[in-house]
Amino acid sequence: xxxxxxSEKKLIQQIRRSARRGIDKGKSVTTGIGDDCAVLRxxxxxxxxxxxxxxxxxxxxxxxxxxxxxVGRRCLTRGLSDIAAMGGEPLAAFLSLAVxxxxxxxxxxxxxxxxxxxxxxxxxxLAGGDTAQSPAGIQAxxxxxxxxxxxxxxxxxxxxxxxQIYVTGELGGSAAAMARLMELKPGGAESFRRFSRFSSRHxxxxxxxxxxxxxxxxxxxxxxxxxxxxxxxxxxxICQESHVGAEIEAEAIPRAQVxxxxxxxxxxxxxGDDYELLxxxxxxxxxxxxxxxxxxxxxxxxxxxxxxxxxxxxxRALEALGWEHFRxxxxx
Amino acid sequence: xxxxxxSEKKLIQQIRRSARRGIDKGKSVTTGIGDDCAVLRxxxxxxxxxxxxxxxxxxxxxxxxxxxxxVGRRCLTRGLSDIAAMGGEPLAAFLSLAVxxxxxxxxxxxxxxxxxxxxxxxxxxLAGGDTAQSPAGIQAxxxxxxxxxxxxxxxxxxxxxxxQIYVTGELGGSAAAMARLMELKPGGAESFRRFSRFSSRHxxxxxxxxxxxxxxxxxxxxxxxxxxxxxxxxxxxICQESHVGAEIEAEAIPRAQVxxxxxxxxxxxxxGDDYELLxxxxxxxxxxxxxxxxxxxxxxxxxxxxxxxxxxxxxRALEALGWEHFRxxxxx
Numbered sequence: 001x002x003x004x005x006x007s008e009k010k011l012i013q014q015i016r017r018s019a020r021r022g023i024d025k026g027k028s029v030t031t032g033i034g035d036d037c038a039v040l041r042x043x044x045x046x047x048x049x050x051x052x053x054x055x056x057x058x059x060x061x062x063x064x065x066x067x068x069x070x071v072g073r074r075c076l077t078r079g080l081s082d083i084a085a086m087g088g089e090p091l092a093a094f095l096s097l098a099v100x101x102x103x104x105x106x107x108x109x110x111x112x113x114x115x116x117x118x119x120x121x122x123x124x125x126l127a128g129g130d131t132a133q134s135p136a137g138i139q140a141x142x143x144x145x146x147x148x149x150x151x152x153x154x155x156x157x158x159x160x161x162x163x164q165i166y167v168t169g170e171l172g173g174s175a176a177a178m179a180r181l182m183e184l185k186p187g188g189a190e191s192f193r194r195f196s197r198f199s200s201r202h203x204x205x206x207x208x209x210x211x212x213x214x215x216x217x218x219x220x221x222x223x224x225x226x227x228x229x230x231x232x233x234x235x236x237x238i239c240q241e242s243h244v245g246a247e248i249e250a251e252a253i254p255r256a257q258v259x260x261x262x263x264x265x266x267x268x269x270x271x272g273d274d275y276e277l278l279x280x281x282x283x284x285x286x287x288x289x290x291x292x293x294x295x296x297x298x299x300x301x302x303x304x305x306x307x308x309x310x311x312x313x314x315x316r317a318l319e320a321l322g323w324e325h326f327r328x329x330x331x332x
Numbered sequence: 333x334x335x336x337x338x339s340e341k342k343l344i345q346q347i348r349r350s351a352r353r354g355i356d357k358g359k360s361v362t363t364g365i366g367d368d369c370a371v372l373r374x375x376x377x378x379x380x381x382x383x384x385x386x387x388x389x390x391x392x393x394x395x396x397x398x399x400x401x402x403v404g405r406r407c408l409t410r411g412l413s414d415i416a417a418m419g420g421e422p423l424a425a426f427l428s429l430a431v432x433x434x435x436x437x438x439x440x441x442x443x444x445x446x447x448x449x450x451x452x453x454x455x456x457x458l459a460g461g462d463t464a465q466s467p468a469g470i471q472a473x474x475x476x477x478x479x480x481x482x483x484x485x486x487x488x489x490x491x492x493x494x495x496q497i498y499v500t501g502e503l504g505g506s507a508a509a510m511a512r513l514m515e516l517k518p519g520g521a522e523s524f525r526r527f528s529r530f531s532s533r534h535x536x537x538x539x540x541x542x543x544x545x546x547x548x549x550x551x552x553x554x555x556x557x558x559x560x561x562x563x564x565x566x567x568x569x570i571c572q573e574s575h576v577g578a579e580i581e582a583e584a585i586p587r588a589q590v591x592x593x594x595x596x597x598x599x600x601x602x603x604g605d606d607y608e609l610l611x612x613x614x615x616x617x618x619x620x621x622x623x624x625x626x627x628x629x630x631x632x633x634x635x636x637x638x639x640x641x642x643x644x645x646x647x648r649a650l651e652a653l654g655w656e657h658f659r660x661x662x663x664x
Binding site: 030031034035036037038039040041042044047048049050051052053054056057058059060081082083085086088092094096098127128129130131132133134135136137139141143145146148150153155156157224225226241 | 362363366367368369370371372373374376379380381382383384385386388389390391392413414415417418420424426428430459460461462463464465466467468469471473475477478480482485487488489556557558573
């Protein structure tokens with residue numbers, strides 16, 4: 001009942017390779033892979049941020065649908081996006097990876113390539129982790145450690161009534177890509193490759209670290225969360241934690257262009273995995289931050305609950321559905 | 333492809349319950365579960381330690397062999413033991429837990445109880461994590477974050493030739509329990525319950541945090557590792573990283589009492605999961621530290637490789653076998 005570190009050597013090789021790409025340990029990692037713990041330096045006057053996220057085969061991805069590079073990239077995106085949502089700076093990542101013996105080494109290589117390409121992009125060293133043989137399929141757990149000036153972490157609980165609600169980028173692109181994948185019959189992989197060109201948000205997610213840092217640094221953000229579960233669910237988290245309500249204008253929601261048309265409103269409202277930032281602010285916020293579009297989509301209210309203002313100007317209750325629920329309703 | 337946080341509510345309930353047991357956030361956790369990241373305070377003048385360890389069903393444990401409380405306890409032990417091996421102080425733990433729908437909630441409750449009992453014992457708050465539905469079985473990943481005064485982390489690479497080699501506690505107890513379990517036929521669970529009384533090290537592992545801290549604080553330790561893969565493998569890690577050899581005296585190795593007799597020498601040499609500390613020192617070390625027995629078992633040498641001095645005084649090469657290898661040889 002001891003780890004069989006089948007892919008550990010390969011993992012360590014890959015990581016050493018990443019060193020040559022200039023992100024070995026960085027200035028924050030004093031001891032990386034190869035000891036009982038990694039040793040990290042947190043900048044003086046800073047607090048530590050820690051986030052962990054699973055990426056599990058047949059739950060978060062399917063081997064016949066998703067390119068391994070994309071699975072790796074999204075795995076790290078989930079962690080970096082959480083750091084971004086606190087207004088923090090990523091310091092290091094740790095990957096725990098369990099792989100069953102039927103997974104080709106090539107798959108693992110390509111998974112690591114996708115993950116490390118993003119790590120290089122964000123100058124985040126892979127400082128450790130664990131490897132194990134999985135009895136079935138692939139399970140990855142990514143840990144990202146970051147820092148933020150003491151007392152300045154942007155929480156979900158800081159929103160006040162009467163503030164404006166903003167999102168970065170465009171919503172619904174990832175869910176639209178998934179919805180399209182689900183319509184495809186076996187042999188869909190090829191179609192997906194064609195389709196993925198249409199939905200860059202699904203096929204090439206981009207954590208919004210620079211935007212989160214800008215907002216925190218300028219002190220113009222009161223509450224923030226990343227859109228991983230979908231707008232309705234994640235907005236509900238801010239409302240619950242901040243004890244406010246929210247009013248969203250359907251027409252204001254920036255919808256991702258998928259192929260030739262925008263993603264359906266329902267997907268922009270309830271679709272997950274967009275990794276955009278949702279935040280509240282009492283101040284005016286520029287329409288573009290760090291090269292990313294920022295859109296006002298509504299306001300916080302004193303009265304609890306979420307409401308959606310339709311094109312006709314009429315308000316209806318907005319439920320925190322989540323994508324799974326939405327999908328089940330689609331099927332039934 | 334979104335998390336189905338089936339057990340998340342239960343997990344959060346359990347964690348809130350742990351709060352009432354006095355380890356809610358501790359002084360180092362400013363924001364715990366329920367935001368995008370946990371926010372932690374690292375003591376001034378300290379560096380950060382990070383370790384991650386998988387616990388996977390049918391790799392690290394079997395549901396029909398191991399009580400869920402023990403699986404939970406060992407899950408956290410693995411992380412705390414790594415912090416101990418650096419001479420560090422644990423600050424917070426993070427648990428990522430994926431459970432398939434056939435796992436009874438009762439199992440998860442008992443797993444969390446075992447984990448949280450140990451967390452209370454070591455005053456380590458569970459500050460976050462992730463939950464997901466697993467397609468099959470149980471996968472847990474534990475992250476423990478700790479701290480150590482700047483530049484004082486005890487690495488594997490600090491041993492010099494001519495130093496003494498020490499271990500804490502007794503070795504081979506966990507492997508002996510496992511070996512006995514493997515002899516048992518179906519219905520072995522009941523026998524295991526009886527048997528577990530004989531091997532407290534397997535059924536109630538105890539991370540050696542106080543010993544590691546004492547050694548680091550007194551500055552008497554040059555290199556250290558925890559015994560998770562077995563003495564021969566873990567000693568080899570120190571030798572490789574420190575560029576020294578080692579000579580171990582077979583008679584000096586403290587063997588765990590299993591039932592009425594000591595564990596076999598081979599199990600003490602190659603059996604894993606003891607979670608004792610193996611360290612080198614140029615100074616004299618007391619025979620008992622923080623209530624734990626400490627035994628000199630050999631010395632480091634200039635010449636590379638590991639040697640075992642038998643009862644007959646003759647030296648033979650000691651190979652880093654690891655327990656899996658040892659077990660396979662037993663079977664064949």
